[in-house]
Amino acid sequence: MAKIMAKISIAGEWLQPLATAGATLLALALLSSTALAQQPGASFPDGPGKNTVIDICGSCHDLNRLTAGYTPDGWHTVIRMMQNFGAPIRSEEIAEITDYLIRNFPERPRPPAVLIAGDTQVNIREWPVATEGSRPHDPLAAHDGSLWYSGQLANLLGRLDPATGEIREYKLNPQTGPHGLKEDRDGNIWFTGNFAGLIGRLDPKTGDVKEYRLPDAAARDPHTLVFDHDGFIWFTVQAGNKVGRLDPGTGEIKLVAPPTANARPYGIVVNAKNVVWFVEFGAPRIATIDSRTMEIREYLLPDPAARPRRLAIGPDDAIWYADFARGFLGRLDPATGAVKEWASPSGPKSQPYGIVFTRGAVWYSESAAKPNTIVRFDPATEKFQTWAIPGGGDIVRNLDVDRNGNPVMANSLVNKVGVVEIGRIGH
Ligand code: HEC
Numbered sequence: 001m002a003k004i005m006a007k008i009s010i011a012g013e014w015l016q017p018l019a020t021a022g023a024t025l026l027a028l029a030l031l032s033s034t035a036l037a038q039q040p041g042a043s044f045p046d047g048p049g050k051n052t053v054i055d056i057c058g059s060c061h062d063l064n065r066l067t068a069g070y071t072p073d074g075w076h077t078v079i080r081m082m083q084n085f086g087a088p089i090r091s092e093e094i095a096e097i098t099d100y101l102i103r104n105f106p107e108r109p110r111p112p113a114v115l116i117a118g119d120t121q122v123n124i125r126e127w128p129v130a131t132e133g134s135r136p137h138d139p140l141a142a143h144d145g146s147l148w149y150s151g152q153l154a155n156l157l158g159r160l161d162p163a164t165g166e167i168r169e170y171k172l173n174p175q176t177g178p179h180g181l182k183e184d185r186d187g188n189i190w191f192t193g194n195f196a197g198l199i200g201r202l203d204p205k206t207g208d209v210k211e212y213r214l215p216d217a218a219a220r221d222p223h224t225l226v227f228d229h230d231g232f233i234w235f236t237v238q239a240g241n242k243v244g245r246l247d248p249g250t251g252e253i254k255l256v257a258p259p260t261a262n263a264r265p266y267g268i269v270v271n272a273k274n275v276v277w278f279v280e281f282g283a284p285r286i287a288t289i290d291s292r293t294m295e296i297r298e299y300l301l302p303d304p305a306a307r308p309r310r311l312a313i314g315p316d317d318a319i320w321y322a323d324f325a326r327g328f329l330g331r332l333d334p335a336t337g338a339v340k341e342w343a344s345p346s347g348p349k350s351q352p353y354g355i356v357f358t359r360g361a362v363w364y365s366e367s368a369a370k371p372n373t374i375v376r377f378d379p380a381t382e383k384f385q386t387w388a389i390p391g392g393g394d395i396v397r398n399l400d401v402d403r404n405g406n407p408v409m410a411n412s413l414v415n416k417v418g419v420v421e422i423g424r425i426g427h
Contacts, residue, residue, distance in 0.1 A: 040064075049100030052093050060087070069105045070413075074394070077413055080133030081153040086175065113369040114345040118385030119426020120361075120376055126391065126411070126418035129158055130167045136410035136417055138224075140181035140189065141402035149410045149417045150178035150191055157181070157189060157202055160417055170207055172200065180224040180235070180398075184248070192222040192235060199225065199235060199246050199253070212246060215253055219244070224267055224310075224398075228291060229274040236265035236278055243268075243278060243289050243296065256294045260285060267310035267398075271317045275334075279308045279321060286311065286319060286332055299337055301330070310398065312357040312364075314379065322352035322364045329362065329377055345384050346373060354399040356407050359422050363407045365389070365396035372396055374407070374420055385426075391416065 040063045041054035057063055070078060079098050083089055089097065129136050134151035136158070142148055147160045157170045157178055172178055177195030184190060189202045197220060199212045214222060214237070221239035228234060233246040237255070243265050244255045258265060264282030271277065276289045280298070284306040287298040301308075307325035314320060319332040323341070327348040330341040344350050346369035355364035362377040366386075372393025376385045389396070394413040402408050407420040 045104045047100055047103065049093075049096040052097050053100055056087060056089060056093075056097075057082075060085075066101065066105055069108045070101075071107045072102045074107065074413055075101045075105075077133055077415065081135050082133075084131070084133045084135075084154040085177075110368050110370040111347050111349045113366065113371055113373045113388050114347070114386065115373070115388060116345055116384050116386045118376070118383065119424070120385055121423035121426075122374065122376075122387060123421040123423060124374065124387065124390060124418060125162070125421060126389075126416045127160055127162075127165055127167075128416050129160075130169055131156065132415060134158070134415055135412045136415060137179050137412055138181045138398045139400050139408045139410040139417055140183060141400045141408045142183050142189075143187070143403065145403060147402070147408055147417055147419065148181055148183075148189060150181050152177055152179055152194065152412075157191065158417075159204065162419060170202055170204070170209075172202075172209055173211070176200065179222070182225050182227055182233070184227065185231070190225060190227075190233060190248075192225055194222060197222060199233065201248070212251055212253060214240075214244065214255065216240070216242075216255055219255055223265070226268050226270050226276070228270050228276060230291075232291070234268055234270070234276045234278075234289070236268050238264045238266055238281065241265065241282075243294075245294065254294060256289070256296065258285075258287060258296045259298060267308075269311050269313050271313045271334075272315075273317065277311055277313070277319055277334075279311050281307055281309050281324075283307075286321060288334075299332060301332075302339055303341075306330070309353055310355050312355045312362060314357045314362075318379075320355060320357060320362050322355040324351050324353055324367075327352060327366075329364065329375075331379075342377070342382065342384075345375060345386050354396045354409060356399045356401050358401045358407060359405045359425060361425075363399065363420065365393065365399065365409065367393075367395045367397070372411075387420075389418075 131154045135153040136149040137152040140148040155172045159168045176193040178191045179194035180192040201210045219237045219240040223236040223238045225235035242255045260283045262282045263280035266281040268278040284301040285298045308321035309324045312320040321330045327344045327350045328341045346366045350366035351368035353367040366373045371388045373386045396409045399407045
Protein backbone atom coordinates (compact mmCIF):
# COMPACT_ATOMS: atom_id res chain seq x y z
CA MET A 1 0.00 0.00 0.00
CA ALA A 2 2.63 2.46 1.08
CA LYS A 3 4.57 1.69 -2.06
CA ILE A 4 1.67 2.44 -4.40
CA MET A 5 0.69 5.60 -2.59
CA ALA A 6 4.25 6.76 -2.93
CA LYS A 7 4.21 6.13 -6.65
CA ILE A 8 1.05 8.09 -7.15
CA SER A 9 1.61 10.92 -4.76
CA ILE A 10 5.26 11.82 -5.06
CA ALA A 11 5.65 13.60 -8.35
CA GLY A 12 9.13 14.19 -9.62
CA GLU A 13 10.61 11.08 -8.10
CA TRP A 14 11.29 7.85 -9.86
CA LEU A 15 10.07 4.63 -8.41
CA GLN A 16 10.59 1.21 -9.88
CA PRO A 17 7.79 -0.40 -11.86
CA LEU A 18 5.43 -2.37 -9.67
CA ALA A 19 6.73 -5.86 -9.55
CA THR A 20 4.18 -8.19 -8.04
CA ALA A 21 0.69 -9.17 -9.12
CA GLY A 22 -0.61 -8.24 -5.68
CA ALA A 23 0.83 -4.77 -6.00
CA THR A 24 -0.69 -4.38 -9.45
CA LEU A 25 -4.13 -5.40 -8.23
CA LEU A 26 -3.84 -2.99 -5.37
CA ALA A 27 -2.79 -0.26 -7.77
CA LEU A 28 -5.79 -0.96 -10.00
CA ALA A 29 -8.13 -0.91 -7.01
CA LEU A 30 -6.68 2.39 -5.93
CA LEU A 31 -6.79 3.88 -9.38
CA SER A 32 -10.41 2.96 -9.93
CA SER A 33 -11.44 4.40 -6.60
CA THR A 34 -9.92 7.81 -7.23
CA ALA A 35 -10.00 10.61 -9.75
CA LEU A 36 -7.27 8.76 -11.60
CA ALA A 37 -9.85 6.24 -12.83
CA GLN A 38 -8.76 6.57 -16.43
CA GLN A 39 -6.03 5.21 -18.64
CA PRO A 40 -2.67 6.82 -17.86
CA GLY A 41 -2.09 9.50 -20.45
CA ALA A 42 -5.76 9.59 -21.54
CA SER A 43 -5.86 13.28 -20.73
CA PHE A 44 -2.78 14.02 -22.85
CA PRO A 45 -3.58 16.30 -25.83
CA ASP A 46 -4.12 14.55 -29.18
CA GLY A 47 -1.55 14.88 -31.92
CA PRO A 48 1.16 12.99 -33.77
CA GLY A 49 3.46 11.22 -31.31
CA LYS A 50 0.88 10.89 -28.52
CA ASN A 51 0.47 7.13 -28.78
CA THR A 52 4.22 6.52 -28.96
CA VAL A 53 4.76 8.66 -25.88
CA ILE A 54 2.06 6.80 -23.97
CA ASP A 55 3.46 3.43 -25.06
CA ILE A 56 7.08 4.15 -24.21
CA CYS A 57 7.24 6.74 -21.47
CA GLY A 58 5.15 5.17 -18.72
CA SER A 59 7.00 1.88 -18.40
CA CYS A 60 9.69 2.93 -15.92
CA HIS A 61 8.03 5.83 -14.13
CA ASP A 62 4.70 7.60 -13.88
CA LEU A 63 3.58 9.24 -17.13
CA ASN A 64 2.66 12.30 -15.09
CA ARG A 65 6.34 12.96 -14.77
CA LEU A 66 6.16 14.45 -18.28
CA THR A 67 3.69 17.14 -17.27
CA ALA A 68 6.39 18.91 -15.23
CA GLY A 69 7.26 20.56 -18.55
CA TYR A 70 10.58 21.69 -20.04
CA THR A 71 12.02 24.22 -22.46
CA PRO A 72 12.66 22.85 -26.00
CA ASP A 73 16.35 22.38 -25.12
CA GLY A 74 15.31 20.67 -21.93
CA TRP A 75 13.11 18.20 -23.83
CA HIS A 76 15.93 17.33 -26.24
CA THR A 77 18.12 16.60 -23.22
CA VAL A 78 15.40 14.55 -21.50
CA ILE A 79 14.98 12.35 -24.61
CA ARG A 80 18.74 11.91 -24.76
CA MET A 81 18.79 10.91 -21.07
CA MET A 82 15.98 8.36 -21.53
CA GLN A 83 17.78 6.83 -24.52
CA ASN A 84 20.98 6.59 -22.47
CA PHE A 85 19.01 4.70 -19.86
CA GLY A 86 17.60 2.25 -22.38
CA ALA A 87 14.14 3.66 -23.19
CA PRO A 88 13.15 1.78 -26.38
CA ILE A 89 12.81 4.80 -28.67
CA ARG A 90 13.42 4.06 -32.37
CA SER A 91 15.42 6.68 -34.23
CA GLU A 92 12.52 7.44 -36.59
CA GLU A 93 10.32 8.25 -33.58
CA ILE A 94 12.63 10.77 -31.93
CA ALA A 95 11.62 13.90 -33.86
CA GLU A 96 7.90 13.24 -33.58
CA ILE A 97 7.81 12.55 -29.86
CA THR A 98 10.18 15.41 -29.08
CA ASP A 99 7.93 17.79 -31.05
CA TYR A 100 4.88 16.40 -29.27
CA LEU A 101 6.44 16.97 -25.86
CA ILE A 102 7.72 20.47 -26.71
CA ARG A 103 4.29 21.50 -28.02
CA ASN A 104 2.19 20.07 -25.23
CA PHE A 105 4.36 20.23 -22.11
CA PRO A 106 6.20 23.56 -22.12
CA GLU A 107 8.14 24.66 -19.08
CA ARG A 108 5.84 25.69 -16.22
CA PRO A 109 6.17 29.21 -14.82
CA ARG A 110 9.09 29.42 -12.41
CA PRO A 111 9.91 32.10 -9.84
CA PRO A 112 12.43 34.60 -11.21
CA ALA A 113 15.78 34.47 -9.44
CA VAL A 114 16.04 37.26 -6.88
CA LEU A 115 19.59 38.56 -7.10
CA ILE A 116 20.96 40.24 -3.99
CA ALA A 117 24.22 42.16 -4.23
CA GLY A 118 26.87 42.01 -1.52
CA ASP A 119 30.58 42.26 -0.80
CA THR A 120 31.57 38.65 -1.36
CA GLN A 121 33.05 37.90 -4.78
CA VAL A 122 32.70 34.63 -6.62
CA ASN A 123 33.69 33.31 -10.02
CA ILE A 124 31.46 30.49 -11.26
CA ARG A 125 33.28 28.15 -13.66
CA GLU A 126 31.51 25.36 -15.53
CA TRP A 127 32.42 22.54 -17.89
CA PRO A 128 30.12 20.47 -20.11
CA VAL A 129 30.50 16.76 -19.30
CA ALA A 130 31.56 14.29 -21.97
CA THR A 131 28.37 12.34 -22.71
CA GLU A 132 25.21 14.21 -23.67
CA GLY A 133 22.24 13.39 -21.43
CA SER A 134 24.43 11.97 -18.63
CA ARG A 135 22.34 13.72 -15.98
CA PRO A 136 25.28 14.59 -13.70
CA HIS A 137 23.60 14.09 -10.35
CA ASP A 138 26.07 14.44 -7.50
CA PRO A 139 29.43 16.22 -7.54
CA LEU A 140 32.46 15.11 -5.53
CA ALA A 141 35.62 17.12 -4.94
CA ALA A 142 38.43 14.57 -4.55
CA HIS A 143 41.62 15.12 -2.55
CA ASP A 144 43.78 15.34 -5.67
CA GLY A 145 41.80 18.38 -6.87
CA SER A 146 39.74 16.46 -9.44
CA LEU A 147 35.98 16.95 -9.71
CA TRP A 148 33.93 13.77 -9.98
CA TYR A 149 30.27 13.40 -10.93
CA SER A 150 27.76 10.59 -11.14
CA GLY A 151 26.38 10.32 -14.71
CA GLN A 152 23.18 8.83 -13.41
CA LEU A 153 21.38 8.04 -16.65
CA ALA A 154 24.48 7.12 -18.64
CA ASN A 155 25.61 4.68 -15.90
CA LEU A 156 29.07 6.18 -15.54
CA LEU A 157 31.28 8.09 -13.16
CA GLY A 158 33.18 11.01 -14.63
CA ARG A 159 36.41 12.62 -13.47
CA LEU A 160 37.22 16.16 -14.55
CA ASP A 161 40.62 17.75 -14.15
CA PRO A 162 39.71 21.42 -13.59
CA ALA A 163 43.23 22.49 -14.55
CA THR A 164 43.00 21.08 -18.08
CA GLY A 165 39.25 20.47 -18.57
CA GLU A 166 40.08 16.87 -19.45
CA ILE A 167 37.38 14.32 -18.58
CA ARG A 168 37.72 10.59 -18.09
CA GLU A 169 34.61 8.43 -17.93
CA TYR A 170 34.40 5.16 -16.00
CA LYS A 171 31.62 2.84 -17.18
CA LEU A 172 29.53 1.07 -14.57
CA ASN A 173 27.25 -1.90 -15.13
CA PRO A 174 24.07 -1.16 -17.14
CA GLN A 175 21.10 0.19 -15.12
CA THR A 176 23.24 1.01 -12.08
CA GLY A 177 21.94 4.58 -11.88
CA PRO A 178 24.85 6.02 -9.86
CA HIS A 179 23.71 8.77 -7.52
CA GLY A 180 25.59 9.72 -4.30
CA LEU A 181 29.43 9.85 -4.33
CA LYS A 182 32.17 9.79 -1.68
CA GLU A 183 35.93 9.20 -1.74
CA ASP A 184 37.70 6.92 0.75
CA ARG A 185 41.18 7.43 2.25
CA ASP A 186 42.79 5.38 -0.54
CA GLY A 187 41.20 7.43 -3.31
CA ASN A 188 38.52 4.88 -4.23
CA ILE A 189 35.19 6.40 -5.28
CA TRP A 190 32.13 4.95 -3.54
CA PHE A 191 28.65 5.45 -4.96
CA THR A 192 25.03 4.48 -4.41
CA GLY A 193 23.72 2.42 -7.35
CA ASN A 194 20.30 3.97 -7.09
CA PHE A 195 18.44 1.83 -9.62
CA ALA A 196 20.31 -1.42 -9.03
CA GLY A 197 19.95 -1.35 -5.22
CA LEU A 198 23.64 -1.46 -4.37
CA ILE A 199 26.61 0.40 -2.99
CA GLY A 200 29.61 0.35 -5.32
CA ARG A 201 33.31 1.08 -5.16
CA LEU A 202 35.34 2.21 -8.14
CA ASP A 203 39.11 1.92 -8.10
CA PRO A 204 40.15 4.79 -10.40
CA LYS A 205 43.60 3.25 -10.94
CA THR A 206 42.21 0.12 -12.58
CA GLY A 207 38.59 1.04 -13.38
CA ASP A 208 37.48 -2.06 -11.42
CA VAL A 209 34.07 -1.85 -9.75
CA LYS A 210 33.06 -3.86 -6.70
CA GLU A 211 29.35 -4.06 -5.90
CA TYR A 212 27.69 -4.58 -2.48
CA ARG A 213 24.02 -5.45 -3.01
CA LEU A 214 21.57 -4.37 -0.32
CA PRO A 215 20.46 -7.50 1.56
CA ASP A 216 16.75 -6.59 1.48
CA ALA A 217 14.79 -6.36 -1.80
CA ALA A 218 12.46 -3.83 -0.16
CA ALA A 219 15.41 -1.46 0.32
CA ARG A 220 14.84 0.30 -3.01
CA ASP A 221 16.45 3.61 -3.91
CA PRO A 222 19.80 3.76 -2.06
CA HIS A 223 20.39 7.46 -2.18
CA THR A 224 23.12 9.45 -0.40
CA LEU A 225 26.16 8.16 1.47
CA VAL A 226 28.79 9.43 3.87
CA PHE A 227 31.86 8.07 5.71
CA ASP A 228 32.03 8.34 9.48
CA HIS A 229 35.33 8.93 11.27
CA ASP A 230 35.90 5.17 11.72
CA GLY A 231 35.60 4.48 7.99
CA PHE A 232 32.08 3.01 8.01
CA ILE A 233 29.70 4.06 5.26
CA TRP A 234 26.25 5.35 6.26
CA PHE A 235 23.59 5.72 3.59
CA THR A 236 19.96 6.62 3.12
CA VAL A 237 17.45 4.47 1.24
CA GLN A 238 14.71 6.86 0.18
CA ALA A 239 11.81 4.83 -1.26
CA GLY A 240 12.61 1.81 0.93
CA ASN A 241 12.51 4.05 4.03
CA LYS A 242 15.73 2.82 5.58
CA VAL A 243 19.13 3.93 6.76
CA GLY A 244 22.05 1.58 6.27
CA ARG A 245 25.58 0.97 7.41
CA LEU A 246 28.23 -0.75 5.30
CA ASP A 247 31.47 -2.03 6.76
CA PRO A 248 33.91 -1.71 3.85
CA GLY A 249 36.27 -4.14 5.61
CA THR A 250 33.85 -7.08 5.69
CA GLY A 251 31.18 -5.97 3.20
CA GLU A 252 28.51 -6.43 5.88
CA ILE A 253 25.42 -4.23 5.45
CA LYS A 254 22.91 -3.47 8.22
CA LEU A 255 19.61 -1.71 7.57
CA VAL A 256 17.13 -0.08 9.97
CA ALA A 257 13.85 1.79 9.43
CA PRO A 258 13.06 5.17 10.99
CA PRO A 259 10.08 5.31 13.38
CA THR A 260 8.14 7.44 10.83
CA ALA A 261 6.41 5.60 7.95
CA ASN A 262 7.31 6.81 4.44
CA ALA A 263 9.91 9.12 5.95
CA ARG A 264 12.03 9.01 2.76
CA PRO A 265 15.55 9.33 4.29
CA TYR A 266 17.48 11.67 2.00
CA GLY A 267 20.56 13.82 2.72
CA ILE A 268 23.07 12.43 5.28
CA VAL A 269 26.09 14.05 6.98
CA VAL A 270 28.52 13.39 9.85
CA ASN A 271 29.50 16.06 12.38
CA ALA A 272 32.84 16.74 14.10
CA LYS A 273 31.85 14.48 17.03
CA ASN A 274 31.20 11.59 14.63
CA VAL A 275 27.41 11.81 14.96
CA VAL A 276 25.47 10.77 11.83
CA TRP A 277 22.60 13.09 10.90
CA PHE A 278 20.06 12.57 8.12
CA VAL A 279 16.97 14.34 6.87
CA GLU A 280 13.58 12.88 6.00
CA PHE A 281 12.12 14.23 2.76
CA GLY A 282 8.75 12.58 3.45
CA ALA A 283 8.25 14.21 6.86
CA PRO A 284 9.15 17.45 8.66
CA ARG A 285 11.94 15.67 10.51
CA ILE A 286 15.70 15.59 10.90
CA ALA A 287 17.27 12.66 12.73
CA THR A 288 20.39 11.14 14.22
CA ILE A 289 21.36 7.48 14.11
CA ASP A 290 23.50 5.97 16.84
CA SER A 291 26.69 4.54 15.39
CA ARG A 292 26.61 1.42 17.58
CA THR A 293 22.95 0.60 18.23
CA MET A 294 21.63 2.20 15.01
CA GLU A 295 18.86 3.67 17.12
CA ILE A 296 17.20 6.60 15.35
CA ARG A 297 16.15 9.76 17.16
CA GLU A 298 13.94 12.18 15.21
CA TYR A 299 13.68 15.96 15.72
CA LEU A 300 10.38 17.50 14.64
CA LEU A 301 10.56 20.76 12.67
CA PRO A 302 8.04 23.44 13.69
CA ASP A 303 6.22 23.68 10.33
CA PRO A 304 4.39 20.47 9.37
CA ALA A 305 4.83 21.36 5.67
CA ALA A 306 8.64 21.47 5.92
CA ARG A 307 10.35 19.01 3.52
CA PRO A 308 14.09 19.60 3.54
CA ARG A 309 16.13 17.47 1.13
CA ARG A 310 19.67 18.10 2.28
CA LEU A 311 21.74 19.14 5.30
CA ALA A 312 24.98 20.94 6.06
CA ILE A 313 26.86 21.20 9.34
CA GLY A 314 28.38 24.42 10.67
CA PRO A 315 31.62 24.63 12.69
CA ASP A 316 29.50 24.81 15.88
CA ASP A 317 27.75 21.55 14.87
CA ALA A 318 24.52 23.43 14.06
CA ILE A 319 22.45 21.65 11.41
CA TRP A 320 21.49 23.76 8.39
CA TYR A 321 18.73 22.57 6.07
CA ALA A 322 17.35 23.62 2.71
CA ASP A 323 13.56 23.33 2.85
CA PHE A 324 12.61 22.40 -0.70
CA ALA A 325 8.83 22.49 -0.20
CA ARG A 326 8.51 25.86 1.55
CA GLY A 327 11.49 27.79 0.22
CA PHE A 328 13.26 28.32 3.54
CA LEU A 329 16.74 28.01 4.97
CA GLY A 330 16.69 26.59 8.50
CA ARG A 331 19.03 26.05 11.42
CA LEU A 332 18.51 23.36 14.03
CA ASP A 333 20.42 23.60 17.29
CA PRO A 334 21.24 19.99 18.15
CA ALA A 335 21.69 20.77 21.87
CA THR A 336 18.24 22.29 22.41
CA GLY A 337 16.26 21.23 19.34
CA ALA A 338 15.50 24.92 18.72
CA VAL A 339 14.89 25.91 15.11
CA LYS A 340 15.27 29.24 13.35
CA GLU A 341 14.27 29.83 9.72
CA TRP A 342 14.80 32.46 7.04
CA ALA A 343 12.75 32.84 3.83
CA SER A 344 14.92 32.03 0.80
CA PRO A 345 15.51 35.07 -1.45
CA SER A 346 13.65 33.77 -4.53
CA GLY A 347 10.58 32.90 -2.48
CA PRO A 348 8.35 30.03 -1.41
CA LYS A 349 8.56 28.23 -4.77
CA SER A 350 12.33 28.55 -5.20
CA GLN A 351 13.02 24.95 -4.05
CA PRO A 352 16.30 25.22 -2.10
CA TYR A 353 18.22 21.97 -2.62
CA GLY A 354 22.01 21.30 -2.57
CA ILE A 355 23.63 22.92 0.52
CA VAL A 356 27.09 23.09 2.15
CA PHE A 357 28.77 25.10 4.91
CA THR A 358 32.15 26.51 3.89
CA ARG A 359 34.34 29.58 4.37
CA GLY A 360 32.24 30.78 7.29
CA ALA A 361 28.87 30.71 5.55
CA VAL A 362 26.03 28.55 4.27
CA TRP A 363 25.98 28.09 0.49
CA TYR A 364 23.06 26.54 -1.37
CA SER A 365 21.20 26.57 -4.65
CA GLU A 366 17.59 27.47 -5.41
CA SER A 367 16.71 24.73 -7.88
CA ALA A 368 13.46 26.18 -9.29
CA ALA A 369 14.51 29.84 -9.53
CA LYS A 370 15.04 30.88 -13.13
CA PRO A 371 17.95 30.93 -13.56
CA ASN A 372 19.06 28.73 -10.63
CA THR A 373 20.96 30.67 -8.00
CA ILE A 374 23.92 30.23 -5.73
CA VAL A 375 22.94 31.65 -2.35
CA ARG A 376 25.33 32.68 0.41
CA PHE A 377 23.98 33.19 3.92
CA ASP A 378 26.22 34.69 6.56
CA PRO A 379 25.17 33.36 9.99
CA ALA A 380 26.89 36.28 11.77
CA THR A 381 24.99 39.07 9.96
CA GLU A 382 22.00 36.93 8.83
CA LYS A 383 22.39 38.49 5.39
CA PHE A 384 21.87 36.82 2.02
CA GLN A 385 23.83 37.36 -1.18
CA THR A 386 22.87 35.57 -4.41
CA TRP A 387 24.27 34.94 -7.89
CA ALA A 388 22.68 33.55 -11.06
CA ILE A 389 24.30 30.37 -12.35
CA PRO A 390 25.39 31.04 -15.93
CA GLY A 391 23.50 28.86 -18.41
CA GLY A 392 20.57 28.39 -16.01
CA GLY A 393 22.14 25.89 -13.61
CA ASP A 394 19.24 23.44 -13.85
CA ILE A 395 19.30 21.53 -11.50
CA VAL A 396 21.87 21.59 -8.68
CA ARG A 397 20.87 18.54 -6.65
CA ASN A 398 23.86 18.42 -4.36
CA LEU A 399 27.02 20.36 -3.53
CA ASP A 400 30.42 19.36 -2.21
CA VAL A 401 33.41 21.40 -1.02
CA ASP A 402 36.83 21.23 -2.72
CA ARG A 403 40.23 21.40 -1.03
CA ASN A 404 40.26 25.21 -1.38
CA GLY A 405 36.93 25.51 0.43
CA ASN A 406 34.97 26.23 -2.75
CA PRO A 407 31.54 24.70 -3.40
CA VAL A 408 31.41 22.34 -6.40
CA MET A 409 28.21 21.42 -8.21
CA ALA A 410 26.66 19.22 -10.88
CA ASN A 411 23.95 20.70 -13.12
CA SER A 412 21.88 17.68 -14.06
CA LEU A 413 19.62 18.91 -16.86
CA VAL A 414 22.13 21.17 -18.59
CA ASN A 415 24.77 18.44 -18.35
CA LYS A 416 27.56 20.41 -16.70
CA VAL A 417 29.72 20.41 -13.61
CA GLY A 418 31.14 23.51 -12.01
CA VAL A 419 32.91 25.24 -9.16
CA VAL A 420 32.01 28.40 -7.27
CA GLU A 421 35.41 29.97 -6.70
CA ILE A 422 35.14 32.20 -3.67
CA GLY A 423 37.24 35.35 -3.90
CA ARG A 424 37.12 38.18 -1.42
CA ILE A 425 34.72 37.55 1.45
CA GLY A 426 32.68 40.56 2.56
CA HIS A 427 30.44 41.21 5.53
C1 HEC B 1 14.05 2.52 -19.28
C2 HEC B 1 13.33 3.28 -18.29
C3 HEC B 1 12.75 4.62 -18.72
C4 HEC B 1 11.89 4.87 -19.77
C5 HEC B 1 11.30 3.89 -20.75
C6 HEC B 1 11.63 6.29 -19.73
N1 HEC B 1 12.27 6.86 -18.67
FE1 HEC B 1 12.14 8.80 -18.08
N2 HEC B 1 13.37 8.43 -16.50
C7 HEC B 1 13.97 7.23 -16.25
C8 HEC B 1 14.84 7.39 -15.11
C9 HEC B 1 15.67 6.29 -14.50
C10 HEC B 1 14.75 8.72 -14.69
C11 HEC B 1 15.47 9.41 -13.53
C12 HEC B 1 14.69 9.20 -12.33
C13 HEC B 1 15.10 9.92 -11.07
O1 HEC B 1 14.76 11.08 -10.90
O2 HEC B 1 15.73 9.32 -10.23
C14 HEC B 1 13.79 9.34 -15.58
C15 HEC B 1 13.39 10.67 -15.48
C16 HEC B 1 12.56 11.31 -16.37
C17 HEC B 1 12.21 12.70 -16.30
C18 HEC B 1 12.72 13.69 -15.25
C19 HEC B 1 14.05 14.17 -15.70
C20 HEC B 1 14.83 14.93 -14.66
O3 HEC B 1 16.00 15.28 -14.95
O4 HEC B 1 14.35 15.15 -13.56
C21 HEC B 1 11.41 12.96 -17.38
C22 HEC B 1 10.80 14.29 -17.77
C23 HEC B 1 11.26 11.72 -18.12
N3 HEC B 1 11.96 10.73 -17.47
C24 HEC B 1 10.58 11.61 -19.31
C25 HEC B 1 10.50 10.45 -20.05
C26 HEC B 1 9.93 10.38 -21.37
C27 HEC B 1 9.38 11.55 -22.16
C28 HEC B 1 9.98 9.07 -21.75
C29 HEC B 1 9.53 8.48 -23.06
C30 HEC B 1 10.25 8.94 -24.22
C31 HEC B 1 10.62 8.33 -20.67
N4 HEC B 1 10.92 9.19 -19.66
C32 HEC B 1 10.85 6.96 -20.65
C33 HEC B 1 13.78 6.04 -16.93
C34 HEC B 1 12.97 5.88 -18.04
